[in-house]
Amino acid sequence: MPAQLSLNSLEYQAEQQVIAFTAAVDYDSFSSFAERLCQALDCRVIEKQWGADRHQWLLDFEDTYLELHYEDYGQVSWLTAKSHHPQSAEVLVFLLGLMRPYLQAKRSLS
Known part of the structure; x- marks a missing residue:
């Protein structure tokens, strides 16, 4: 597992x-x-774009092109x-499984 990779929420x-x-x-x-997330998911970074409050990266995972987005205003990724079809849905479900171990359990304050 890549060091210091932690997710607060995760939803498909x-x-x-x-x-x-x-x-x-x-x-x-x-x-x-x-970069750590791409390493964890075994994705290759093809292109990086950024603007005033956004990042958008183009990734490749086993010949499926993906877009990774980050919006600073909502602090959401x-x-x-890149194209919606049954194979890309299968890839996303697989990647979701790879991301789950990085999801931090919410702790009760009681």
Whole structure:
């Protein structure tokens, strides 16, 4: 497991073919976090784009192109397939399984 990779929430939205997640990152630390995430998912980074409050990376996972997004305003990230078809949905479900071990259990305050 890559060091210091931790997710606060993780959700698969099947109809939209999106994995939405949050982590303790901000705009400036996203690149480092995303590199660790790509390593954990065995994805190859093809392209990186960023703007005033967003990051968008193009990834390759076993010939399936994925988009990794981060929006600073909502501090939310999401991973989606570049094209929506049954094979890309299967890839996303597989990647969701790889991400689950990094999900931190919520602790009760009681």
